[in-house]
Amino acid sequence: EGKSSGHVHSSAISGTFQRLAWHLEERGHSAEAVEVQRSALRLVKQRFGPKHRDTLQAAIALGGTLRSSGQFEEAESLHRWAYRGMADSLGANHRDTLTTANNLGLVLEARNRHGEAEQLYRMAFEGLRKALGSEAPAALSSAFNLASALTARSLHGGGAAVVGANGENVAAEAERMHRLALRGR
Numbered sequence: 001e002g003k004s005s006g007h008v009h010s011s012a013i014s015g016t017f018q019r020l021a022w023h024l025e026e027r028g029h030s031a032e033a034v035e036v037q038r039s040a041l042r043l044v045k046q047r048f049g050p051k052h053r054d055t056l057q058a059a060i061a062l063g064g065t066l067r068s069s070g071q072f073e074e075a076e077s078l079h080r081w082a083y084r085g086m087a088d089s090l091g092a093n094h095r096d097t098l099t100t101a102n103n104l105g106l107v108l109e110a111r112n113r114h115g116e117a118e119q120l121y122r123m124a125f126e127g128l129r130k131a132l133g134s135e136a137p138a139a140l141s142s143a144f145n146l147a148s149a150l151t152a153r154s155l156h157g158g159g160a161a162v163v164g165a166n167g168e169n170v171a172a173e174a175e176r177m178h179r180l181a182l183r184g185r
Contacts, residue, residue, distance in 0.1 A: 017036055017037065017039065017040030017043075017058075018037075018040070018061055020036050021033040021034075021036040021037045021040070021061070021065060024036060025065060025068065030065070030068070030069040031069070033065050033069075034062070034065050034066060034069060034071075037058070037061055037062035037065045037066075038062060040058050040061070040062070041055070041058040041059055041061075041062050044058045045058070050085070051085055051088070051089060053086075053089065053090075053096075055085075056081075056082040056085045056086055056089075056100075057082075059078045059079075059081055059082040059085075060078070060079065060082045060100060060103060062078055063075040063076075063078035063079040063082065063103065063107065064103065066078065067106060067107050067110060072107055072110055072111050075107045076104070076107045076108065076111065079100065079103055079104040079107050080104060082100050082103075083097070083100045083101055083104050086100045092127075093127050093130075093131065094131075095127075095128060095131050095132060095138065098123070098124045098127040098128050098131070098138075098142070099124065099128070099138055099142075101120045101121075101123055101124045101127075102120065102121060102124040102128075102138075102141065102142045102145060104120055105117040105118075105120035105121045105124065105142075105145060105149070106145065108120065109145070109148070109149055109152070114149050114152045114153050114156070115153065117145075117149045118146065118149040118150060118153060121142050121145045121146035121149055122146055124142040124145075124146075125139060125142040125143050125146050125177075128142055129143075134180065140180075140181050141181075143177050143180050143181040144177070144178070144181035146177050147174045147175075147177035147178040147180075147181060148174075150170050150171075150173050150174035150177060151171070151174040151178075153170055154170040154171040154174060
C-alpha cells in the first residue's frame with residue numbers, strides 16, 4: 001500500500017524538467033534553464049532512445065529555450081532533428097509533426113531565412129487547418145506566423161509588388177492571414 005513500482009513515465013520526467021526550466025526562464029535565468037533542458041534531453045534520450053516521442057519533445061523544448069536565448073544555430077539543429085523524427089514516426093501530416101515544422105519556422109525566421117520559414121508555416125497551417133479546423137489554436141498560431149513571414153518578405157522583397165507562389169500579392173496574403181489569425185483569437 002502506497003508503494004511505487006519504481007516505473008516513472010517518460011512524460012513525468014520531461015515534464016518535471018520542463019516546469020523547472022520555464023520557472024528559471026521566467027526569473028531571468030536563461031543559462032540555467034538551458035542546462036536543465038540539456039539534462040532533460042540527455043536523460044530522456046538515454047532512457048528511451050533518440051527516436052522516442054518524449055526525446056523529440058525534449059529536443060523541441062531545448063530548441064525553444066535556445067531560440068529564446070538567441071542560440072539559433074543549435075536551436076535549428078534540434079528542431080530539424082525533432083521534425084525529421086516526428087515525420088518518420090508519426091507521419092508528415094500528424095499535428096505534432098506540423099507543430100514541430102511551425103517551431104522550426106520560428107528559428108529560421110529569427111535567422112532572417114524568411115522564405116524557408118514561410119514554406120514551413122504554410123505547410124503547418126494547411127495541414128493543421130485540414131486536421132483540426134481553421135479555428136484551432138495551433139492552426140491560428142501557424143497562420144499568424146505565416147502572416148509575419150509574408151509581411152517580412154513583402155517589406156524586404158520590394159513591397160506590395162511581390163507575388164507569391166500562388167499568384168497572390170504577398171502583402172495582400174499577409175493581411176488575409178493576419179485577419180484570419182485575429183478572427184479566431
